[in-house]
Amino acid sequence: AQRVTQPEKLLSVFKGAPVELKCNYSYSGSPELFWYVQYSRQRLQLLLRHISRESIKGFTADLNKGETSFHLKKPFAQEEDSAMYYCALKGGGADGLTFGKGTHLIIQP
């Protein structure tokens, strides 16, 4: 069975500090990993995916197959980064996503 674990329910950092949101997964094959974000009063939206290997809004995430991790990082947090962040996995034949429980990121001024 596939599983996504986000160990932190809440992460609070000061503006300008580095941010790392942890994500670990369990899957026997080669998964696709995603980060989705939900800003206040907005719908869930894709932030980035491991295949594209791009930086979105200053965020990056590297897939580490040895540690089965896909941590999300940003060197300097901004207040507008405050949101719920969900790590998600797509594996197997059907392409529905398996989500983690989410991390609520709060950026303090």
Added chain:
Amino acid sequence: EAEVAQSPRYKITEKSQAVAFWCDPISGHATLYWYRQILGQGPELLVQFQDESVVDDSQLPKDRFSAERLKGVDSTLKIQPAELGDSAMYLCASTGLAGIEQFFGPGTRLTVL
């Protein structure tokens, strides 16, 4: 900009009643998903459609839940009878041919009393 539409946005019902949610995906999106998100959890896939066909409904509680997408466009998710534990946000999402990004609707928040 095209968006996934859902209605109603909020629904309050009593247990043992029937409820139905509607989703209109982005035009041209062949794949449609229904997810359930319980408070404090991430979304969980209930059912996936490819056009009008069910691709995955392994997590759908089929004794009380049903989903259809008769013409391969909009979709309806029904619960009958509703139970207290069904209180949650019900999210609809769709993807285009590339199948890369899932676009989510605003959700329907169900409260069962």
